[in-house]
Amino acid sequence: xxxxxxxxxxxxxxxxxxxxxxxxxxxxxxxxxxxxxxxxxxxxxxxxxxxxxxxxxxxxxxxxxxxxxxxxxxxxxxxxxxxxxxxxxxxxxxxxxxxxxxxxxxxxxxxxxxxxxxxxxxxxxxxxxxxxxxxxxxxxxxxxxxxxxxxxxxxxxxxxxxxxxxxxxxxxxxxxxxxxxxxxxxxxxxxxxxxxxxxxxx
Amino acid sequence: xxxxxxxxxxxxxxxxxxxxxxxxxxxxxxxxxxxxxxxxxxxxxxxxxxxxxxxxxxxxxxxxxxxxxxxxxxxxxxxxxxxxxxxxxxxxxxxxxxxxxxxxxxxxxxxxxxxxxxxxxxxxxxxxxxxxxxxxxxxxxxxxxxxxxxxxxxxxxxxxxxxxxxxxxxxxxxxxxxxx
Amino acid sequence: xxxxxxxxxxxxxxxxxxxxxxxxxxxxxxxxxxxxxxxxxxxxxxxxxxxxxxxxxxxxxxxxxxxxxxxxxxxxxxxxxxxxxxxxxxxxxxxxxxxxxxxxxxxxxxxxxxxxxxxxxxxxxxxxxxxxxxxxxxxxxxxxxxxxxxxxxxxxxxxxxxxxxxxxxxxxxxxxxxxxxxxxxxxxxxxxxxxxxxxxxxxxxxxxxxxxxxxxxxxxxxxxxxxxxxxxxxxxxxxxxxxxxxxxxxxxxxxxxxxxxxxxxxxxxxxxxxxxxxxxxxxxxxxxxxxxxxxxxxxxxxxxxxxxxxxxxxxxxxxxxxxxxxxxxxxxxxxxxxxxxxxxxxxxxxxxxxxxxxxxxxxxxxxxxxxxxxxxxxxxxxxxxxxxxxx
Numbered sequence: 001x002x003x004x005x006x007x008x009x010x011x012x013x014x015x016x017x018x019x020x021x022x023x024x025x026x027x028x029x030x031x032x033x034x035x036x037x038x039x040x041x042x043x044x045x046x047x048x049x050x051x052x053x054x055x056x057x058x059x060x061x062x063x064x065x066x067x068x069x070x071x072x073x074x075x076x077x078x079x080x081x082x083x084x085x086x087x088x089x090x091x092x093x094x095x096x097x098x099x100x101x102x103x104x105x106x107x108x109x110x111x112x113x114x115x116x117x118x119x120x121x122x123x124x125x126x127x128x129x130x131x132x133x134x135x136x137x138x139x140x141x142x143x144x145x146x147x148x149x150x151x152x153x154x155x156x157x158x159x160x161x162x163x164x165x166x167x168x169x170x171x172x173x174x175x176x177x178x179x180x181x182x183x184x185x186x187x188x189x190x191x192x193x194x195x196x197x198x199x200x201x202x
Numbered sequence: 203x204x205x206x207x208x209x210x211x212x213x214x215x216x217x218x219x220x221x222x223x224x225x226x227x228x229x230x231x232x233x234x235x236x237x238x239x240x241x242x243x244x245x246x247x248x249x250x251x252x253x254x255x256x257x258x259x260x261x262x263x264x265x266x267x268x269x270x271x272x273x274x275x276x277x278x279x280x281x282x283x284x285x286x287x288x289x290x291x292x293x294x295x296x297x298x299x300x301x302x303x304x305x306x307x308x309x310x311x312x313x314x315x316x317x318x319x320x321x322x323x324x325x326x327x328x329x330x331x332x333x334x335x336x337x338x339x340x341x342x343x344x345x346x347x348x349x350x351x352x353x354x355x356x357x358x359x360x361x362x363x364x365x366x367x368x369x370x371x372x373x374x375x376x377x378x379x380x381x382x
Numbered sequence: 383x384x385x386x387x388x389x390x391x392x393x394x395x396x397x398x399x400x401x402x403x404x405x406x407x408x409x410x411x412x413x414x415x416x417x418x419x420x421x422x423x424x425x426x427x428x429x430x431x432x433x434x435x436x437x438x439x440x441x442x443x444x445x446x447x448x449x450x451x452x453x454x455x456x457x458x459x460x461x462x463x464x465x466x467x468x469x470x471x472x473x474x475x476x477x478x479x480x481x482x483x484x485x486x487x488x489x490x491x492x493x494x495x496x497x498x499x500x501x502x503x504x505x506x507x508x509x510x511x512x513x514x515x516x517x518x519x520x521x522x523x524x525x526x527x528x529x530x531x532x533x534x535x536x537x538x539x540x541x542x543x544x545x546x547x548x549x550x551x552x553x554x555x556x557x558x559x560x561x562x563x564x565x566x567x568x569x570x571x572x573x574x575x576x577x578x579x580x581x582x583x584x585x586x587x588x589x590x591x592x593x594x595x596x597x598x599x600x601x602x603x604x605x606x607x608x609x610x611x612x613x614x615x616x617x618x619x620x621x622x623x624x625x626x627x628x629x630x631x632x633x634x635x636x637x638x639x640x641x642x643x644x645x646x647x648x649x650x651x652x653x654x655x656x657x658x659x660x661x662x663x664x665x666x667x668x669x670x671x672x673x674x675x676x677x678x679x680x681x682x683x684x685x686x687x688x689x690x691x692x693x694x695x696x697x698x699x700x701x702x703x704x705x706x707x708x709x710x711x712x713x714x715x716x717x718x719x720x721x722x723x724x725x726x727x728x729x730x731x732x733x734x735x736x737x738x739x740x741x742x743x744x745x746x747x748x749x750x751x752x753x754x755x756x757x758x759x760x761x762x763x764x765x766x767x768x769x770x771x772x773x
Contacts, residue, residue: 098686103685103711129699130697131695131698136486136717137506140715141707212477336496340490343489344476345408345454345476348490348530349493351518351519351520365518367438368521369438370383370402
């Protein structure tokens with residue numbers, strides 16, 4: 001199948017890669033209908049996130065139809081139309097049960113890496129942080145990657161009532177083959193590009 | 203020179219407007235003003251301290267007065283430093299008080315005192331207007347301009363740097379500061 | 383009157399100064415019966431807080447008897463003869479911050495608001511004896527003090543409780559309590575407190591009172607850790623063990639659910655190398671605060687937990703672990719204590735015997751010996767934990 005891949009710093013390509021297969025009982029395979037560029041992909045593109053390798057398939061915002069389900073899956077059936085949350089949450093651990101899906105204990109097969117980066121060493125650090133102002137003005141700082149599973153039902157509900165719209169943000173819809181060009185336009189904010197969205201189906 | 207500043211006072215619009223509309227109240231929080239005396243519905247005489255212990259006096263005319271919304275004024279032709287100002291009062295969201303938006307213009311190019319006034323305002327002319335509005339808040343919310351041992355002068359706090367030490371004043375210093 | 387004054391970096395001196403007088407209509411004059419030296423006074427002593435001037439009267443923890451009130455003081459709230467504990471933040475009671483009970487952010491009590499605004503983006507409340515940045519108000523390490531907005535802050539003590547039992551309602555007991563309260567403590571929570579000074583001790587006691595499963599004390603002074611242990615908390619000496627590993631052990635591998643920084647800008651660190659790096663940067667003022675504790679608290683806290691900061695910070699810090707904070711959904715809560723909010727409920731807890739503030743007092747000195755009190759407290763001599771001064 002075709003996929004947009006990271007090849008090196010600021011180098012995006014389209015290549016043929018093997019099709020995914022069920023590896024765990026709770027996997028499904030999604031036939032991607034639409035996939036979007038995200039601002040955080042630019043951090044990957046620019047080489048700011050360590051541990052990227054040439055050939056890594058990009059993209060964490062996508063939706064499509066379920067093409068295959070693993071033997072442990074009960075919630076979805078082949079043919080279901082689904083939006084996929086970017087974070088892999090197991091749904092069983094303490095964090096997932098608390099609604100803190102992006103902190104899932106079990107969704108990351110390489111926990112040692114992030115542990116070293118964010119739990120122990122001084123990784124992802126910010127210099128000249130105005131802590132005095134934070135302290136004296138009694139500010140509360142809340143940080144989080146999105147706990148998408150928690151919010152999607154409500155957002156879908158609001159969309160059905162027209163309270164939330166996102167279509168206008170998909171300014172550039174293009175074929176997956178144009179992935180590198182889409183990422184370039186997105187990064188350079190060319191031609192009013194807010195989001196490049198790819199159609200793997202052409 | 204054009205200055206704008208905004209504050210939110212936790213009092214109803216009617217009260218904040220009425221306080222400002224009584225122009226005699228302005229010197230209680232505006233550092234440079236010594237006195238405002240209204241002569242009739244629209245005209246008033248303003249007295250301000252200028253650099254080098256000088257006093258400037260000018261006549262001002264209220265040119266716009268929309269009750270509980272907006273007041274605008276300007277100096278008349280003879281002013282040493284032609285100036286104009288406007289203040290708008292807007293209800294803060296969810297009834298949380300009154301937003302006070304102030305806009306002042308001093309013509310420092312014209313008039314004989316313009317340059318001295320520009321110098322008086324210094325490199326950060328905004329600071330004085332910001333401080334004026336802080337004192338407006340103090341007067342309307344807390345009843346008066348707050349004094350400390352280090353900054354006992356009330357509205358003239360900014361003049362005192364380095365400040366009086368943060369220890370009580372002597373009786374003599376107190377007489378000088380409080381004028382009593 | 384006699385008053386303990388700042389006399390330059392590393393020097394305080396008891397001097398003769400004028401008696402205070404009423405300057406604003408809602409002032410009261412208080413004859414001070416007990417006053418204390420606070421850990422944050424050491425930041426002033428060490429010269430880390432700008433805008434101190436020679437002769438500034440120190441002290442923001444004090445109590446005494448009202449001997450004079452201004453004409454604007456509401457007589458139903460305060461009268462001459464009342465025995466009062468005075469909260470350290472000066473608050474008008476009328477602005478939006480006070481209405482939201484954010485008393486240490488009072489918008490009207492700091493005549494030097496313009497300076498504070500330059501430093502923090504917004505002004506902060508006036509504080510007794512705590513530099514001109516917070517208003518230039520004379521402090522309470524003296525025989526008398528002028529207390530502005532006297533019908534808002536001071537708490538009347540009408541029971542027979544001793545000065546020592548209630549004095550710390552002025553600052554450190556509410557500060558420690560707020561540190562624990564900001565943690566939103568659940569029955570399953572393991573709470574770790576960095577700093578076993580007086581504020582840290584009270585944060586630990588408060589975490590227990592608020593229902594934490596266990597409370598851990600982190601420090602390097604054996605006598606302070608002993609004091610915490612005697613009060614039922616688990617001691618961890620950061621000079622003897624790797625803090626993060628020990629915390630994981632004590633929390634089933636999860637990491638403490640809630641972490642409290644009760645140290646602030648002058649932290650020392652188990653690793654001499656990192657300490658030296660920050661020390662040098664602080665000395666050349668390229669970094670004003672030394673944030674080891676905050677870094678370690680953020681790194682140790684379990685994902686989705688709360689890091690509560692009550693140690694005082696004044697400026698900027700380097701190497702703030704923003705990646706851990708963001709990716710692990712941490713919440714950072716902080717503030718100078720909104721003392722007025724906590725005084726009455728904490729007085730009730732003292733009356734009911736749930737909290738015993740006197741347990742931290744190790745030194746009782748006359749006001750004249752304030753300089754010696756600062757020295758033993760700063761240098762942690764004579765197992766000094768808390769100094770109370772009597773004018």
